[in-house]
Amino acid sequence: MAVTYSGVVDADANHGDGLAGKILVDISNPFNDDASGLVSTSSAAQQIAAAAPGSADVVKALNTVFGHVLAKGTPLDAFIAGDSADAKSVVTAFLQSLELRPLGAAGLQAASILESTGLLLMGLARNGAGFDVALGAEVR
Secondary structure (H helix, E strand, C coil): CCCCHHHHHHHHHHHHHHHCCCEEEECCCCECCCCCCECCCCCHHHHHHHHCCCCCEEEEECCCCCHHHHCCCCCCEEEEEECCHHHHHHHHHHHHHCCCEEEECCCHHHHHHHHHHHHHHHHHHHHHHCCCCCCCCCCC
């Protein structure tokens, strides 16, 4: 679902049964108008899951990487969250094909944490780190 947060649930609802059995990758962040806070206490991914057919699987991914940083093709960490192991496996393979390192952040309940991480990244960018910043994790 590569749409802004304000349109993501409507896009989900407009496609209805066409999304049955699909994996929906939510890349959105529910930022307020000036991206200084989140507009919702529930995650965009959870809202999408609630509006999607029951057989659709939602995975939160790519919301913590600025698009222009992703376009550079530099190996990056990509955090993901979702309830379906099969869907996360498919998204993991896709991210690996882009030469990203997918790191699972738990179930879909962790999507709100990833959205807060997107907000953190925006704050870092605006307060001196610049918009070429990316977050990573050292896994030992």
